[in-house]
Amino acid sequence: METTTLPALTAVRPGRAAVGALDEATARLDPPFAALDLGALRANADDLVRRAGGKPVRVASKSVRCRWVVEEVLRLPGYAGVLALTLPEALWLADRVDDVVVGYPTADRAALAALAADPRLAARVTLMVDSVESLAFLRAHLPAAAPAIRICLELDAALRIGRLHLGARRSPTRDAGALGALASEVAADARFRLVGVMGYEGQIAGVGDDGPDRLRRLPTRAVQAASAWELARRRAAAVAAVRSVADLEFVNGGGTGSIERTVREQAVTEVAAGSGLYGPALFDQYRAFTPAPAAYFTTAVVRRPAPGIVTVQGGGWIASGPVGADRQPVPVWPEGLALTAAEGAGEAQTPLVGEVADRLRLGDRVWWRHAKAGEFCERVSSLVLVADGAVVGSVPTYRGDGHAFL
Missing domain, CATH: 3.20.20.10 (Alanine racemase)
Structure with a gap:
């Protein structure tokens, strides 16, 4: 869905959109995809x-x-x-x-x-x-x-x-x-x-x-x-x-x-x-500044294996660095979901637990933040751009431009 007419970032109003608003704006898109909140x-x-x-x-x-x-x-x-x-x-x-x-x-x-x-x-x-x-x-x-x-x-x-x-x-x-x-x-x-x-x-x-x-x-x-x-x-x-x-x-x-x-x-x-x-997500841990989460990716619910548990397809977008729980992506919407210690974020599937899981149905979406920044762009060919509650286009990542530099 790449477009040739995109908003100039200089004209975008600064401000963080709620993840629920991003979900509503992108309702017609099927996961997995990555979205960028331009505000x-x-x-x-x-x-x-x-x-x-x-x-x-x-x-x-x-x-x-x-x-x-x-x-x-x-x-x-x-x-x-x-x-x-x-x-x-x-x-x-x-x-x-x-x-x-x-x-x-x-x-x-x-x-x-x-x-x-x-x-x-x-x-x-x-x-x-x-x-x-x-x-x-x-x-x-x-x-x-x-x-x-x-x-x-x-x-x-x-x-x-x-x-x-x-x-x-x-x-x-x-x-x-x-x-x-x-x-x-x-x-x-x-x-x-x-x-x-x-x-x-x-x-x-x-x-x-x-x-x-x-x-x-x-x-x-x-x-x-x-x-x-x-x-x-x-x-x-x-x-x-x-x-x-x-x-x-x-x-x-x-x-x-x-x-x-x-x-x-x-x-x-x-x-x-x-x-x-x-x-x-890793940059939430600083005293001097608080960045607004701007980049997200989505996965779809494909299983409901037990009460209080849903399973999404994929999700194992692990960040580089020393191996640890903080290198896993963080599920952020709907609120109240968490990874399991036994499986974590998996290559093929990721189980998520929490009371909100029972309200999710097959095909519903879970929104995530990557632990690091540009690495998640290696997983997708484009970024969906959202501004003022609407999708305003999409742009290729390096991968979408046909490059895998490192």
Whole structure:
């Protein structure tokens, strides 16, 4: 049901719709399908800009995975550029977006050849380098006649206390001396142009500080405060070392969960965010902000195996990360349904329990929120767009556009 005439996100009124209203608006559609509440999307987009305090927000496309949403958000004031997941994705997005940073080092030789063969793409796409080894790979697989390739250096932003490592295992380059030396390596090679520095503090941005386990809240908050203090000083020194070698266009930091802390750092010129646009379930666990749930998926009731239990078809849309109950999707409407401990959310079917189950009949719909953001778009080919209580069209996800980048 894709349409060519869609509402501009700039014209959508911010505000969260009740899930029941979304169900009524989409009554003619059969599950499974995914829906996007445009009012909630706009409200979240505006709130991310407010939280960024005047610094540009770069859209983290892995948490969106729908080109229409990426492009519409970029039209809003306060947004600039994309942080992509892979180089093939960046090349595809850069056909219509003029500033795409690949957030991770690449080993895709075919994509590197495509980048080197197109001066327009080379001017729009920035590659990530986190070590001399990473730089050597690019040197080995980029032709000598390629246009100057834009480079961003990644600083490891994890907190280390002795042998304890708190944060994602990302860049091996941690301090000002090492990052400055790497910058000199890049600057000395005419095939490259050093334009940026990035550091992602996942231990702050991706870990909620107000989760359901009260015993973990205070330790989490203490670790995040210590990490923010340590990183601000280390990042400032590292950026200064790089700036002594090259003029930088940007210093990127943070994520949806750390924006307020990250923008306080003078060394940081922009923040990245993506999950906060959709407002998935894991992002309910933060004190500093409350995103409006904007993205949902639906399943149909196909069994009534016993009183107080219904079974829906599918439902096992599990999020990545450490295995645990919080990686399962959350049934949100009708209210009062819960997963069972014995089966959880299943690939073929998912039993749900609760008093409301006895009021459901075969064919009725259950609405869910995914634990994370863009991952659920890999399950559907399109997103149904709902605004002001009506379906206003649908747009393809990456999958619907024929792409499965990662």
